[in-house]
Amino acid sequence: MVIVGAGVVGAACAYYAGRAGLSVAVVDRGAVAGGTTGAGEGNLLVSDKEPGPELALALLSTRLWRELAAELPPEIEYETKGGLVVAADEPGLTSLRAFRAAQGAAGVESTDVPGDRLRDLEPHLAHGLAGGVLYPQDAQVQPALAAAHLLRASGARLHLGAEVTAVLRGPGGAVRGVRTPRGDLLAPAVVNATGTWAGRLATLAGVTVPVLPRRGYVLVTEALPRVVRRKVYAADYVADVASGSAALQTSAVVEGTPAGPVLIGASRERVGFDRTLSAGVLRRLAAQAAALFPVLAEVRVIRTYQGFRPYLPDHLPAIGPDPRAPGLLHACGHEGAGIGLAPATGRLIAAALTGTAGPLDAQPFRPDRFTEGTEPE
Amino acid sequence: MPISPSDTHDLAVIGAGPAGLAAAVTAADLGLTVALVDAAARPGGQFYRQPAAGLGAARPQALHHSWGAFARRAGRLAAHRTAGRIRYLAEHHVWAVTREAAHWAVHAVRGPDGAGARAEVAARTVLLATGAYERQLPFPGWTVPGVVGAGGAQAMLKAGLVVPGRRIVVAGSGPLLLAVAGSLAAAGATVPVVVEAGGYAGYARAPRTLAANPRKLVEGIGHAAALRRYGVRLRTRSAITAVHGTDRVEAVTLTRLDRDWRPVAGSGLRIPCDALAVGHGLVPQLDLATALGCATRRTPDGTAALVLDGRQRTTVDGVWAAGETGGVGGAELALCEGELAAHDIAGRAPGGVLLRHRDRLRRFAGVMAAAHAPRAGWSDWLRSDTEVCRCEEVTAGRVREAVGDLGARDTRTVKLLTRAGMGWCQGRMCGPAVAHLAGETALEAGRRLLACPVTLGELAREER
Ligand SMILES: Cc1cc2nc3c(=O)[nH]c(=O)nc-3n(C[C@H](O)[C@H](O)[C@H](O)COP(=O)(O)OP(=O)(O)OC[C@H]3O[C@@H](n4cnc5c(N)ncnc54)[C@H](O)[C@@H]3O)c2cc1C
Ligand SMILES: Cc1cc2nc3c(=O)[nH]c(=O)nc-3n(C[C@H](O)[C@H](O)[C@H](O)COP(=O)(O)OP(=O)(O)OC[C@H]3O[C@@H](n4cnc5c(N)ncnc54)[C@H](O)[C@@H]3O)c2cc1C
Numbered sequence: 001m002v003i004v005g006a007g008v009v010g011a012a013c014a015y016y017a018g019r020a021g022l023s024v025a026v027v028d029r030g031a032v033a034g035g036t037t038g039a040g041e042g043n044l045l046v047s048d049k050e051p052g053p054e055l056a057l058a059l060l061s062t063r064l065w066r067e068l069a070a071e072l073p074p075e076i077e078y079e080t081k082g083g084l085v086v087a088a089d090e091p092g093l094t095s096l097r098a099f100r101a102a103q104g105a106a107g108v109e110s111t112d113v114p115g116d117r118l119r120d121l122e123p124h125l126a127h128g129l130a131g132g133v134l135y136p137q138d139a140q141v142q143p144a145l146a147a148a149h150l151l152r153a154s155g156a157r158l159h160l161g162a163e164v165t166a167v168l169r170g171p172g173g174a175v176r177g178v179r180t181p182r183g184d185l186l187a188p189a190v191v192n193a194t195g196t197w198a199g200r201l202a203t204l205a206g207v208t209v210p211v212l213p214r215r216g217y218v219l220v221t222e223a224l225p226r227v228v229r230r231k232v233y234a235a236d237y238v239a240d241v242a243s244g245s246a247a248l249q250t251s252a253v254v255e256g257t258p259a260g261p262v263l264i265g266a267s268r269e270r271v272g273f274d275r276t277l278s279a280g281v282l283r284r285l286a287a288q289a290a291a292l293f294p295v296l297a298e299v300r301v302i303r304t305y306q307g308f309r310p311y312l313p314d315h316l317p318a319i320g321p322d323p324r325a326p327g328l329l330h331a332c333g334h335e336g337a338g339i340g341l342a343p344a345t346g347r348l349i350a351a352a353l354t355g356t357a358g359p360l361d362a363q364p365f366r367p368d369r370f371t372e373g374t375e376p377e
Numbered sequence: 378m379p380i381s382p383s384d385t386h387d388l389a390v391i392g393a394g395p396a397g398l399a400a401a402v403t404a405a406d407l408g409l410t411v412a413l414v415d416a417a418a419r420p421g422g423q424f425y426r427q428p429a430a431g432l433g434a435a436r437p438q439a440l441h442h443s444w445g446a447f448a449r450r451a452g453r454l455a456a457h458r459t460a461g462r463i464r465y466l467a468e469h470h471v472w473a474v475t476r477e478a479a480h481w482a483v484h485a486v487r488g489p490d491g492a493g494a495r496a497e498v499a500a501r502t503v504l505l506a507t508g509a510y511e512r513q514l515p516f517p518g519w520t521v522p523g524v525v526g527a528g529g530a531q532a533m534l535k536a537g538l539v540v541p542g543r544r545i546v547v548a549g550s551g552p553l554l555l556a557v558a559g560s561l562a563a564a565g566a567t568v569p570v571v572v573e574a575g576g577y578a579g580y581a582r583a584p585r586t587l588a589a590n591p592r593k594l595v596e597g598i599g600h601a602a603a604l605r606r607y608g609v610r611l612r613t614r615s616a617i618t619a620v621h622g623t624d625r626v627e628a629v630t631l632t633r634l635d636r637d638w639r640p641v642a643g644s645g646l647r648i649p650c651d652a653l654a655v656g657h658g659l660v661p662q663l664d665l666a667t668a669l670g671c672a673t674r675r676t677p678d679g680t681a682a683l684v685l686d687g688r689q690r691t692t693v694d695g696v697w698a699a700g701e702t703g704g705v706g707g708a709e710l711a712l713c714e715g716e717l718a719a720h721d722i723a724g725r726a727p728g729g730v731l732l733r734h735r736d737r738l739r740r741f742a743g744v745m746a747a748a749h750a751p752r753a754g755w756s757d758w759l760r761s762d763t764e765v766c767r768c769e770e771v772t773a774g775r776v777r778e779a780v781g782d783l784g785a786r787d788t789r790t791v792k793l794l795t796r797a798g799m800g801w802c803q804g805r806m807c808g809p810a811v812a813h814l815a816g817e818t819a820l821e822a823g824r825r826l827l828a829c830p831v832t833l834g835e836l837a838r839e840e841r
Binding site for chain 2: 006030031032033034038144145148149151152158160161219221222223259261264275276277278279282283286287289290296297298299300301302303304305306
């Protein structure tokens, strides 16, 4: 099989396909983790997901990441640091608690934290917050290193710096490989793991998968001793994640890293692939982070970067075989959770390729779900 | 009527080196209102760096040629400030320029470390004259105390009148080395040798460009004469490949290089010294420009510079650039380009003399860049334990492993997989070396959306 895309999703597909005994080649136009994976923060979150198919995928991934952490080298910086979601006022806390209750029924672990105990967990949090919820399953990896080590452990052959310019189809329409400027790679199965650019790859295979970019900024501070222990964010983040609006949404997720810098992310807005800097977005992210952790106001931000999340209209990824192009599978559209959801995605793809039972119901992720009723074929 | 801080200026000039200073005063002469924003305490940039007031240097011009050109413009700056046509914001570091609905917003912080309060300037047009910084290529021992940047040594000398050692070897590549050696020697240091990795033969291969630039020739001969006077030898096709001493430089090893800058085995020569001033030319400072989306090109010496048209326009409408941002070319070219840009911004056609002068100097800059361009073999002088990124202490061996084993192919992915370039300097120091080790072919100008650090509190504050 050929996997197009050496991001974390392609890497996880290669890893589980390799373990299932398949012979795997991974091709990317650039480097390993040079796409959105290199812009991601590496949060492996269950806390921000409402009950439903994405949460099921996240819970499976949480388990798989734990297994992977035991198998891959420590350089992937896996850490089960837990997430702390805080609410500023009573109405916010009431809805956060209702959210937590629903998640609990779906298998998410959490504990309620009263306002006056928050600073026991995070000593530098602002005073006066109404309360919060602690999610011990929330974890962390360094995304680029995780992708690189998954690929190395997969045993897959890497073809880097080779852009796929065509998807080759046989006489009956079945996919039989891909074309790159450096030659054709033939295989009976091709996995589209091209993230934000997956719509284009799908088009090369004659099908549509409507992936669009959703821009995000991250702020990185100078190295600090640990002032933030967990992933801390305000409850309104959950509403932002689920929002379909094109308008800018920010809700700072604040966390410390092993190397010292504090990461503050991430805004969400739909502006195409616009790479120019928006001072307004940075201002809002900064203001929210300083509101959660007032000590950070004096800390210097040394870098900001942006990335483009791959999102699909219903905010669920496309995972599995595409009935419109036999031999083509998709593993794309994970929006702001692709790092977290990568292992479960890899397992689903490996199961589809080996014809074995998948670890969970993949129906909600069918890649052709957007064209039903709109395309006659 | 004098401009007030909240007005929208006709022009914001970023950088008050030769290019920015010339542009600001010319634009004000032509009737525009100008904000001139610069990180340094005084105008003049790299070239006309002035001793701090308290040091009592009697004749700063002794360290500069063409001081007159600077002094005249500094005088005009003072007059325009008094008349309220130029607002000069010294010690303001611009961290970003952004496009707002009806103007450009220039966002700055005060103070050298980004700890100061924030300031905003609104302008209808922007000129980027942010200059260049020195390129460093790592070598075994370059982190030993006493090893300093060549440009840094010159700057220390010009600004503070101090010398980094008593017996100083000057090494690297590029014509600046001759100027640096001359200044150090004139200030009383012994400079046993200038070690140039490239050569000067390339200049002879472009006789017409040389003939068209007599001032540059005179400058070169002037440097050469000064060096002879102080007994400084010039060794071309050679490099310093080791530094001896742990707490302090005691000696260096000079090694001959082949055409590709690979060390020639067995040619090492030990030279006692107590300091080493080293640099490999200059890299245009493009952070603000690339964040705005200005297109870049690759120069003959392997750095990125802005794509500019004949009128100094960048590829982004409403943004001009002058001086080293368009490719390293020296102070005279910077002055000339600043004036050209100001004319175009004011809607005036510049004189043909100015245009031809610029074109001639730009051609010379191309010849100069090609003659001193680092050749691929330089990385052969690295050992696997040589630090490449000093901020994050990443060695050459780890960079090579990220490329060979983990699939990195450019500075960005090396950074993600090793942390090289993630520290305080944000890869300004290690960027060129990492790009080479990663085999980066397409050379992306490092995209740094923040040109300098800003506190979170300042970032969060509402504008004006
Ligand atoms: C600011 C920000 C913060 C984020 N934070 C998190 C987080 O904390 N947790 C989380 O789980 N997720 C996070 N995400 C989302 C996450 O980064 C993505 O969902 C994930 O990286 C997607 O991975 P991928 O492998 O699908 O895509 P990518 O990493 O983009 O990989 C796709 C690859 O395909 C290659 N490619 C594309 N077209 C072709 C072609 N024609 N031929 C060859 N190769 C091609 C590209 O070069 C690229 O390398 C964040 C995203 C952003 C922008
Ligand atoms: C050691 C040394 C020796 C040299 N010798 C010679 C020589 O002999 N002959 C010759 O012709 N040339 C020489 N040069 C080159 C000469 O200095 C440059 O060509 C000239 O200074 C370029 O002018 P500029 O205006 O483009 O940039 P610069 O002089 O570099 O000025 C840029 C200005 O922009 C400011 N700036 C940059 N970024 C920001 C920001 N984000 N916010 C605010 N301000 C900012 C800087 O503080 C600086 O003041 C030498 C340079 C060096 C370093």
